Amino acid sequence: MPVSAEEIQPLLSYSNKSIDQLPAVEIISLWKTFGDLQALKEINVLFQSGEMVGLIGTSGSGKSTLLRHISGLIASDARSECQIKVWGQVVQSGGQICSDVRKIRAEIGFIFQQFNLVERMSLLKNVLVGRLAKIPGYRSLFHLFTRSEKMEAMQALDRVGLASHASQRAGTLSGGQQQRAAIARTLQQQAKIILADEPIASLDPASARLVMETLGELNQQDGITVVVSLHQISFAIRFCPRIVALKSGEIVFDGSSEDLSVEQLGWIYDSDSEVDFEAIRPKLEER
Amino acid sequence: MLTSAENNSSARLEVPKTPLGTILSCFVATVLLVAILLFSIEGAEIRFGDLWKNRGNMLEYGSGFLKPDFLDWPDYLQEMIITLQIAVWGTFLAIMGAIPFGLICSSNISPSWMTQPVRRLMDLLRSVNEMVFAMLFIAAVGLGPFAGVLALSLHTLGTLSKLFSEAVEAIDPQPVEGIRATGAMPIEEITYGIIPQVIPLWISYSLYRFEANVRSASVIGMVGAGGIGMLLWDAIRSFNYAKTAAIVLVIVVVVSVLDFASSRIRRLYI
Ligand SMILES: Nc1ncnc2c1ncn2[C@@H]1O[C@H](COP(=O)(O)OP(=O)(O)OP(=O)(O)O)[C@@H](O)[C@H]1O
Ligand SMILES: [Mg+2]
Numbered sequence: 296m297p298v299s300a301e302e303i304q305p306l307l308s309y310s311n312k313s314i315d316q317l318p319a320v321e322i323i324s325l326w327k328t329f330g331d332l333q334a335l336k337e338i339n340v341l342f343q344s345g346e347m348v349g350l351i352g353t354s355g356s357g358k359s360t361l362l363r364h365i366s367g368l369i370a371s372d373a374r375s376e377c378q379i380k381v382w383g384q385v386v387q388s389g390g391q392i393c394s395d396v397r398k399i400r401a402e403i404g405f406i407f408q409q410f411n412l413v414e415r416m417s418l419l420k421n422v423l424v425g426r427l428a429k430i431p432g433y434r435s436l437f438h439l440f441t442r443s444e445k446m447e448a449m450q451a452l453d454r455v456g457l458a459s460h461a462s463q464r465a466g467t468l469s470g471g472q473q474q475r476a477a478i479a480r481t482l483q484q485q486a487k488i489i490l491a492d493e494p495i496a497s498l499d500p501a502s503a504r505l506v507m508e509t510l511g512e513l514n515q516q517d518g519i520t521v522v523v524s525l526h527q528i529s530f531a532i533r534f535c536p537r538i539v540a541l542k543s544g545e546i547v548f549d550g551s552s553e554d555l556s557v558e559q560l561g562w563i564y565d566s567d568s569e570v571d572f573e574a575i576r577p578k579l580e581e582r
Numbered sequence: 583m584l585t586s587a588e589n590n591s592s593a594r595l596e597v598p599k600t601p602l603g604t605i606l607s608c609f610v611a612t613v614l615l616v617a618i619l620l621f622s623i624e625g626a627e628i629r630f631g632d633l634w635k636n637r638g639n640m641l642e643y644g645s646g647f648l649k650p651d652f653l654d655w656p657d658y659l660q661e662m663i664i665t666l667q668i669a670v671w672g673t674f675l676a677i678m679g680a681i682p683f684g685l686i687c688s689s690n691i692s693p694s695w696m697t698q699p700v701r702r703l704m705d706l707l708r709s710v711n712e713m714v715f716a717m718l719f720i721a722a723v724g725l726g727p728f729a730g731v732l733a734l735s736l737h738t739l740g741t742l743s744k745l746f747s748e749a750v751e752a753i754d755p756q757p758v759e760g761i762r763a764t765g766a767m768p769i770e771e772i773t774y775g776i777i778p779q780v781i782p783l784w785i786s787y788s789l790y791r792f793e794a795n796v797r798s799a800s801v802i803g804m805v806g807a808g809g810i811g812m813l814l815w816d817a818i819r820s821f822n823y824a825k826t827a828a829i830v831l832v833i834v835v836v837v838s839v840l841d842f843a844s845s846r847i848r849r850l851y852i
Contacts, residue, residue, distance in 0.1 A: 366763055368759065368762070368763060396765075397765040397766070397767065398765065399765070400762070400763055400764060400765035401764065401765030402765075403763070403765075404764075405760070405763035405764070407756060407759070407760060409756075410754060410756035410757055410760070411756070411757065411760045412757060412760065413757040413761075413774065413775060413778050413779065414757070414779075415778045415779060415781070415782075416774070416778045420774075424761055424764060424766070424774050425764050427761070427764060427765070427766040427767075427770045427774065428764060428765035428766055428767075432767070432769070435766075435767075435770050435773070435774075436769065436770075436773060438773070438774075477760070480760075480764065484764050484765075
């Protein structure tokens with residue numbers, strides 16, 4: 296189910312294209328250098344509205360750096376051709392983050408590997424934070440939320456199965472519960488894009504599956520565009536129809552996860568010992 | 583067998599010698615310390631003998647504590663309450679100032695062109711003793727408790743700003759970035775991401791400063807800035823040992839009770 300025209304109307308005022316022509320995320324010639332290190336090299340990629348994309352690659356290949364650029368948390372190199380757009384609206388261009396970036400961020404739910412939540416605040420308050428960008432400043436300053444906002448936050452928590460923990464401090468929850476709460480926050484944000492940076496890296500397999508299932512459900516039922524970086528290739532193949540692989544800052548594979556062969560994976564990961572290819576082979580062949 | 587093995591190993595092992603440099607620097611440090619102490623004897627008029635010579639005066643003072651004169655206790659009580667009121671307001675004003683100034687002093691959230699000058703200003707406030715501020719404010723607003731409030735709050739502002747900013751600099755930055763990623767404004771990053779993380783430390787530091795301010799408030803009265811210190815100074819100047827003793831006892835009891843209560847409360851937050 297694609298996003299309706301009304302929902303992204305405010306963003307559309309920046310563009311004269313129609314919605315069908317608008318990709319959710321458009322990255323044009325993105326370069327990023329940290330000191331001597333070329334972290335991203337001429338990345339060109341489109342994420343269409345409603346897609347669920349798995350971002351894979353070895354540690355240090357640039358997955359986090361790419362995701363953080365999309366939400367304007369870091370700026371690209373100052374090359375005039377570098378540009379990132381979300382729903383057609385410029386997030387950053389030529390290394391300059393657009394001054395309206397907060398409006399765009401409000402549409403993007405960002406989930407980190409861990410430590411997404413403020414541990415000393417209740418789960419409910421952590422979820423309500425998702426609405427900050429859309430409420431007047433005086434209310435947010437004094438932590439004043441309306442009943443309906445609180446009700447929506449409860450519904451978001453219920454959606455990820457955590458309604459009964461609403462008043463608990465975030466720090467007292469398990470890692471998997473915290474990640475699902477972070478997903479609830481993106482729901483409260485009414486985000487139409489979710490960027491998740493290794494959301495399951497610190498979780499046990501059962502919690503990891505639950506988190507991935509929640510993301511998959513939001514993608515399929517709500518039409519939310521999901522871009523998720525993953526270390527566990529088997530999860531990427533199982534949950535993401537499209538895979539984008541990075542190697543040393545370059546995109547070396549972009550296509551259907553069904554087209555990804557064990558040989559390609561071996562090359563992407565330099566036959567890295569951290570990946571158990573033989574364990575994946577049966578999963579690949581099973582398809 | 584065992585002994586031969588031990589012999590072998592003790593032949594191979596060697597206790598490391600203390601390097602000559604370490605020995606020399608210890609020696610130099612000791613000589614310097616002794617020299618400084620000797621140099622300061624004259625200026626500080628270190629004459630332990632006087633303690634013995636004047637033992638009569640001291641005994642007289644001490645005897646005051648055997649029969650403290652609580653005749654004017656309603657006055658003492660009233661002035662002690664004023665002392666606490668001075669401490670409450672001095673601390674409150676300091677906290678109100680230390681919240682913004684502490685945030686401005688934190689290098690992880692403010693640019694250095696802001697942190698550096700404000701930090702120097704806070705260092706300055708901290709380096710001036712409350713008594714000195716009290717005398718300055720008496721000149722400005724006249725004798726009385728308000729001068730004491732201002733004096734305490736300025737000195738405490740310097741201390742709390744530093745403590746508050748150290749707490750802010752020690753926070754976990756990731757939840758704050760999580761809030762930023764939702765499109766929140768910088769002020770919201772502070773109120774939702776930073777304040778909840780630092781609030782237990784801030785409360786604890788504020789209580790700690792309140793304890794210190796009760797102690798300071800009971801002496802700044804000596805220069806005329808209100809509170810029980812004024813009575814104390816009067817009693818001392820008129821050589822009224824019994825009254826002096828009574829006032830000191832009131833101060834000691836109230837300060838100890840408050841210290842105890844506040845340190846109990848502080849423990850709840852750490
Ligand atoms: N702020 C930074 N300063 C300097 N170098 C950085 C910075 N952020 C990332 N890098 C470097 O850029 C490269 C890509 O890092 P990135 O975090 O994007 O990798 P990743 O694919 O997310 O790795 P991982 O799987 O370990 O999370 C790494 O070599 C990293 O050391
Ligand atoms: Mg990463």
